[in-house]
Amino acid sequence: MPTDSGTATYLEAVGLALDAEMDRDPDVFIIGEDVGQFGGAFKVTKGFLDKFGPRRVVDTPIAETGFTGLAAGAALVGLRPVVEFQFADFISCAFDPIINVLARHHWRTGDPMPVTMRAPFGGRLRAGPTHSQSVESYFAHVPGLKIVMPGTPEDAAGLLISSIRDNNPTLYLENKYLYRRLKAKGPISLDPIPLGVAKVVREGRDVTLVTYSAGVHQGLEIAEELDKDGISVEVVDVRTLVPLDVETIVNSVKKTSRAVVLHEAAKRLGYGAEIAATIQEEAFWHLDQPVVRIAALNTPTPTSPPLEDAVIPQPAQIAETLRKVARA
Amino acid sequence: MPTDSGTATYLEAVGLALDAEMDRDPDVFIIGEDVGQFGGAFKVTKGFLDKFGPRRVVDTPIAETGFTGLAAGAALVGLRPVVEFQFADFISCAFDPIINVLARHHWRTGDPMPVTMRAPFGGRLRAGPTHSQSVESYFAHVPGLKIVMPGTPEDAAGLLISSIRDNNPTLYLENKYLYRRLKAKGPISLDPIPLGVAKVVREGRDVTLVTYSAGVHQGLEIAEELDKDGISVEVVDVRTLVPLDVETIVNSVKKTSRAVVLHEAAKRLGYGAEIAATIQEEAFWHLDQPVVRIAALNTPTPTSPPLEDAVIPQPAQIAETLRKVARA
Amino acid sequence: MATRTTGTRSRRKPAATAVGDRDPDLLRRIHKFMVLTRAVEDRMVAMYKGGDLLGSLYTGHWHEAISVGAASALRPDDYLAPIHRDLGAHLWRGMEPWQVMASFMGKATSPTGGRDGTLHYGRLDLNIYNLPSHIPANFPVATGMAFAAKYRGEDRVCLAFCGDGSTSRADFHESLTIASVQKLPNIFFIENNQYAYSTPLRLTSASESFAAKAAAYGMPGVKVDGTDALAVHDATAEAVARARAGEGPSLIEGVTMRMHGHAEHDPADYVLKELYEEYSKKDPVELFENVLIEAGVLDVDAAKQVREDARQYAIAARRKALADPMPDPGDIEDGVYAD
């Protein structure tokens, strides 16, 4: 079982939050491939089977449509399922029930649908086109889903707790590159962090960087670096894509007059398109520059390191873009 | 079989183009639910079974994942399948093979993947949340797919022909509300219309309306109306969402300095987000106003007329927005 | 007792044997709801033709023995996940005919308040799942309801229906796979009405029968005459008992005929004439009425009265649904998200 070391990794923070919610609420269970004895492909549920037993830690056949639909049915009659997808890439196999069964049900009927779907996503692990996808854009258009993308261990815990307690289907996307690379700055709080509230993680004057997930620590590191050159970057972590905290983003842009949006997903109709379109709608008269999107190229994610590095935004490119926008 | 009456409907234009391509190329076949004896749910393939036989007009079990994957395999070894989804809503059941098998294959391997996927989409038929979806946003983010959305019978024919001849997986979305409501202005040309080329369907000075599919005839009608008030609307039909003809859009906006994007899909991360984000990136200094998106509300599509009309953009609202943006 | 084979059971028995020592009240209730189902659907066909409805109409003529026969083997607290041919199951549970009509009319009084429509109705307060269009999306959901019952140590079961055509889909296979390894209290009922829209059985499945597919999941599979309400009731009751006892899921195939088009707009001229002829002699409502009359459970006058009551009930339902208001769009954005 996860125990809080005071410097929990992003991965451990997810486990701590899940463990706490399962302790707290007997209606919460976890279902997914290899989540039982094996503890999950990334070991988030290590020890859970021993502690909670097979009734609440459910290994399933490889049947993403089936077990996602199962979660929907269980949620409808009062349980609070947490579904683990082994890789976010495989959520494509559950696309149909997610958009047609889970997302639309409450609006159609008034019945709550409290399902949390956890999925490790993203690149930089040399895992190639079908193990590295950023999947948020497949789902963000669909009314009725919430989309949560924590960028720190602390948020990973607090936002997972809120997701599980939320009465809506929630897609909770874990950046697997951060799993063991990012550590908390102290003991993990198990207080819920509300969905739909962005966070200004760094104040700045010259340009607003709007980002989420891995973009947050990248952005903070680059902001420190640019500070040395006298460029002051404000970093806004949107934390939840749906609902989106437009107010916090727009207030920041009104202050800095310049905005850059950063994500690891491909550019075309990445969530940056929504953010950029919204900023120019809401803060057009404050903008000194067009909103710039930094995103992956419109290609699949390659495996080979030189190729993957050419596709996914790299620190130098991010810094360069921020510099240009801030100084233009 | 479809014969050209000189005033072919949008539906007949699709049938004429498909018939012509099947005549021309023995490797083209059509597969889908009830496409044979029944001629398809909307009757696009009426008469095809008699003319081309069951070898080339293939009724399949209700198995969207299966028959889409079948099309991929057949395409890989040289056939040119046309897949009919009974309603675009059911394409959700083939989401996985579309994004993971069809879209990425050529980039991974260099093998062509000439599959055309036809799907009737959209609302205004009082068909409710799971028979009225606009599905383009589920797919536009995915590298490797082309997305074609004709707005006139003429384009329906020419773009279908290009889609079938294209060596890439192409999602060809037919607006089912237009099927029998829109008529060609003369005999249907069976010349291919290139993918990736937008069309200025009406020249204007004051504001650019960027749209596609049903938005085109709506936009043209409203533009006529606004003309009487001295407001000159330029209407750009993007015709293919991927590839997107950015140049034509941007040139128009540079001329009018004002842009409104219209589609029937929900607003959040609808394709309008990509178009708006791109316009402000490419033509920021020419814009006198923020780019405004007109789209459906972020709800599923309701069945009941007063509800559906409240969700999907209505002419009065479109006219009002254009007026405001043009005069602001 | 039904035997767990995949052969077609229930050659018609003499009425008295068929009826046996069953509770005559239950039998009369099944009859009443079969008659009501037919009356409501006949009324709705008239409404469709008369232009009362918004779009198309999906009916379950000749499915009454399945929908009522199977539903009548459940307790009210058991879960039900019906499809578009199962009006009888809804009515049995307490859904009101005017609610169903309101659904096909987009009225504010439909179970979804006009947000969804046509066949997409359900009521969780009656333990009935409201399915979306995608078939058979109700199957995975049904495994979840059964999972919840088992999770809580309740002895509730879940009955889900699908059509012959729906058996080819992911949802069917993945649900039966999960339910069988998890030993969930599910009853999966295939309404084999010979067609999936225009698609005949030979283009849907190459298996010997639909019940035979149970072998792929190591669960019992039985095939019954789907026009015989008692055969359906018995097979379902047996599967329910098995599920309630914790022995896991079962598959049932009921063979009948879709006597109308896929929906009322569909003339269904692709259907083999012989099938219509064969089945026109096998009206499940008539058949069951005759069994009850012959067995002395129902007399001819009472049967007539049941029909007349049902007709009046359907007429009154239409009147109410017609008078009901259309929904107010003011709150359309509410409820996309639950609080």
Place this chain on the structure above:
Amino acid sequence: MATRTTGTRSRRKPAATAVGDRDPDLLRRIHKFMVLTRAVEDRMVAMYKGGDLLGSLYTGHWHEAISVGAASALRPDDYLAPIHRDLGAHLWRGMEPWQVMASFMGKATSPTGGRDGTLHYGRLDLNIYNLPSHIPANFPVATGMAFAAKYRGEDRVCLAFCGDGSTSRADFHESLTIASVQKLPNIFFIENNQYAYSTPLRLTSASESFAAKAAAYGMPGVKVDGTDALAVHDATAEAVARARAGEGPSLIEGVTMRMHGHAEHDPADYVLKELYEEYSKKDPVELFENVLIEAGVLDVDAAKQVREDARQYAIAARRKALADPMPDPGDIEDGVYAD
């Protein structure tokens, strides 16, 4: 001749009987490729441990009788849709070991030029489909290749593999459904290696066997000893003949054991010790070698030489792959779309 039952066939026969009057060259070739497969994978395990590879390594130890035995029943123009345990089938077809190593290293010389990696290799010029990760996505594609063969009146067939765990997915069910109603020339081969990642068979399927699932599709299903190359070859050859003759698809289950972890990073401590013990006595490469030696088709020295040649071949392959360049990112945006 294999019989079309679902019982496990091929209790081990005396070598001479087993070998019968088969072409000794074919037998020696099968042996050679089984040995080569093992040698290449052993080398790659060393490479994994030594840090030569990019990420994880998936191997097919104890799958050699299946991958080579089945592939050897095809013609070169037949289509092949393998999975991550089927290196033997790739090599049989002409894939070079260094290409496979290059794939696990992200080298420019891998079949995808380093765009995809690890187990995602294939070569359409050898009629081998290059699968994505999603299992079993190769099944629907395999039906399409078979469809194309039939469409063109060619007598090619398509052999596709999947694991025991993969049988629960949409792709499995929908493909077998379509292939059976369309009578496509497909052979679906299930490599039952007892586990799906950490998931044991009892949590994957409740059917009596995987071969038994064939009943759901009205196709023949046979279960063979997957460590017996001849049993695999024969069952496949029979299914191929059936497919080529236009009689439709077949399902074959080959039972073996995954002797390594799911991938090399997986210590697989969830595996029952008894299974390892049982199967350590059933090394398919050794078993087949012994059969050939006993039958006089191969002598001991020749067998040794085959092993040594394979070892050297694998060493040379590594050397080449190591020396091969990494890809140039300059053209990474090319080829998202075909011309």
